Amino acid sequence: MSLFAVHAAAAASIAPLRADAQKKQIDYASLRDETVRAMSEYLQINTTNPPGNELATARWLKAFLAKDGIEGEILDTAELGQGRANFFARVKGDGTKKAIALVHHMDVVPANPELWSVPPFSGTVKDGYVWGRGALDMKSQGIIHLLSLIALKRAGVHLTRDIVFIANADEEVEGSGATVFTRRHPDLLKNVEFLITEGEGTNVDHGVVRWFAVGVGEKRAYWLRLVAHGTTAHGSIPRADNPVPRIARAVERVAAWQTPIRLLPAVDRFLKAQATLETGEHRAWLANAAHALETPNGRAYILSDPYRNAILRNTIAPTVLTGSKQTNIIPPVASAELDVRLLPDEDTVAFRRELVRVIDDSSVHVEVMPGVMPSYSADIDTPLVRAVEEEIGVLLPGVLVTTPLAAGATDRPTYSHAGIQAYGLEPYIVEDSEEIRGVHGVDERLSIANIEFGLRLITGVIQRMQ
Ligand SMILES: [Zn+2]
CATH class of the missing domain: 3.30.70.360 (Alpha-Beta Plaits)
Known part of the structure; x- marks a missing residue:
């Protein structure tokens, strides 16, 4: 919490850039509160994989977007199996530039309630945090993507690029959600140039942000x-x-x-x-x-x-x-x-x-042995990486933006092979010790201050890329 207060104050002192002037159209305090409520609901839907049950989250996303007049599509239910689905929505730009995709996976790994201090599927909001399995990996990121998309539409930001929202099934076990999606829907991806999804963690140690990471490759x-x-x-x-x-x-x-x-x-x-x-x-x-x-x-x-x-x-x-x-x-x-x-x-x-x-x-x-992933790397000098650098320059003055390789695996190689520049961008600054405890562990949670940080980052990066 204190981290964010410092950076918000620092941000306010910076002379407004063109993109910052546009950002003023978004009321981040009320957007943050709305995002907290949405995240709590989303975390309450149990998508433990196996079996996944992502059809329930896909339906929730469709209903949520419909309230803002955005039509989503529930896809691939037959191919992915009972109770499973991928989800897709698009907010149109004027088409002068290619699209940006915001991608997350809806499934989570199992949680043992006996080890947690709150029930893992309660979506509890307390002590300045939203708690639940998926609060870091990565339903929270999906909800930050979702509300960023909605906020840009509501604010009437002029988009030169379509903003595409994709939620996949089954990242945690076989990655079949992204594989089936890219195979069956090349039409939906054909104008997508850049993609943001989970990736390398930003390095935060005892409240000091040592660097902010944009993941550009995977071992x-x-x-x-x-x-x-x-x-x-x-x-x-x-x-x-x-x-x-x-x-x-x-x-x-x-x-x-x-x-x-x-x-x-x-x-x-x-x-x-x-x-x-x-x-x-x-x-x-x-x-x-x-x-x-x-x-x-x-x-x-x-x-x-x-x-x-x-x-x-x-x-x-x-x-x-x-x-x-x-x-x-x-x-x-x-x-x-x-x-x-x-x-x-x-x-x-x-x-x-x-x-x-x-x-x-x-x-x-x-x-x-079976299961070799395709290779993947993204370019380090692109409008997306530059937009992240500029936005982090405002939100976290003086913090370096680095481009690490991940030692672990995500769905990025699958999208990379569909011809997309895919980046790992985690829209929060979470202590390393907290990530180690929470991701695939216990008491996974995301602070409300970080939710606001994430909304500012994602909406800011998208606006800078117009
Ligand atoms: Zn994940």
């Missing part, structure tokens, strides 16, 4: 299984072709493999922003990472942070090992699963070829 999960076959035998009379030591050797080699470092433009920009928070040689190394990575000390420092290490290279984490279930039986087969995360532009075939070379044992086979 891609590329899970592999190493398999070695042998001859089953009794452990008392071992044979040379026991597959267990061969798998163990292969795992040791891949774990020790120092994959090449590659500095992508978005990551370079992210490290440059981090540099401003450091001093001395740490600052110099981060500010010129391309050079520092060539020096032993600079490289060691940059890679000493596990997140920085993960966004500078392909990583391999061996996780599951299988062999025999009995101490005295040599199994006919042994395997190891590798959680491989590739940089967004990595070629999977080339990576596998290198991995086989590193394992250096032709009796160990490399299998690709």
